[in-house]
Amino acid sequence: MARHPDTDLVPYLRGELPPAERERVARHLEECPDCKQDTELLRDLLGNLAHAIGQPPEVVWARYRAELREKLEARRAQVRWWRRPMPLALSASLAGALLLVAVWGGRELSKSPDSLGPDEVVIGRELGLLQEFRTVERLDLLEDLEVISNLDRLASERQG
């Protein structure tokens, strides 16, 4: 005898099987009393299941639809909120970034001299010089001007 068509029985009962398969199952049921009995039990079971599962409590459909409408509106508003605040989100991000820079900068400025590196210490020592950078930048020119202003004196010294 061919294998029992266990998984084919429900589709067979519903008349879903293609003709060849249906024929095969029908032939098997004629030869196999166990499967035939199973099929009858399944038929009864499927018939009783709808009653066994029962019906849900009554619903007032107008209220159901009103609730659904409210939920749909709330969802739309939520979506609009996400769409609208893109500039807000962007500005919030920028504010966050600025805050981060400010905090980071503040920490850098508040560092103690002990925590500075050697290069920073050297630059710090020359800070006065850097503050007079305009003078330093023109130092060669100032020397030249001094020479020029003293030319007469130098010439008389040579002649003397």
Place this chain on the structure above:
Amino acid sequence: MEPSDEALCERVARRDEAAFDLLVSRYQARAYRLAWSILRNAEDARDTSQEAFIRLYETAASFRGKSKFSTWFYRILVNLCLDHKRKHKWWKLWVRDDDDRSDSILDRQPAPVNDPVDKLSREETLKALGSAVDRLAPRQRAAVLLRVQEDMATYDIARVLKCSEATVRVHLHRALATLKKTVEKH
């Protein structure tokens, strides 16, 4: 002539509110009943079926018409129900949501039969059967409910559960074998 579900869904994709309302009216009872059969709680069933309609509204444009609208919609609904069950699995162990079971199986049955003994026996069997359905694995239960309540073909159940027809046949076979044992005990 009444517009088809598929035509209404296309209109919903274009944000046609009237088409959406019509689809809701057509499917509200079936959606709620199926959700309740899976979740066995009226409030959860109402919320989940309403959520399925909201998803329908939001994703109507993704319905390509390759399957029937009902199959597509039931897939959304069943997935939401199975997700809900998964999320609340542990919570339900502590808090029993048996508000819907307060009415006995008798209250849910139409037309009393004449023989009280038969009636009692049948009621007990149906009650045991209902409880056994509740204890089935979620996908087995969904397959059984789609078959029994929605009278869906194996092909359509496979589309809803996103699996092969062979898998649906196995789900149904195993589920019904379990339920058969319950009936045999009574």
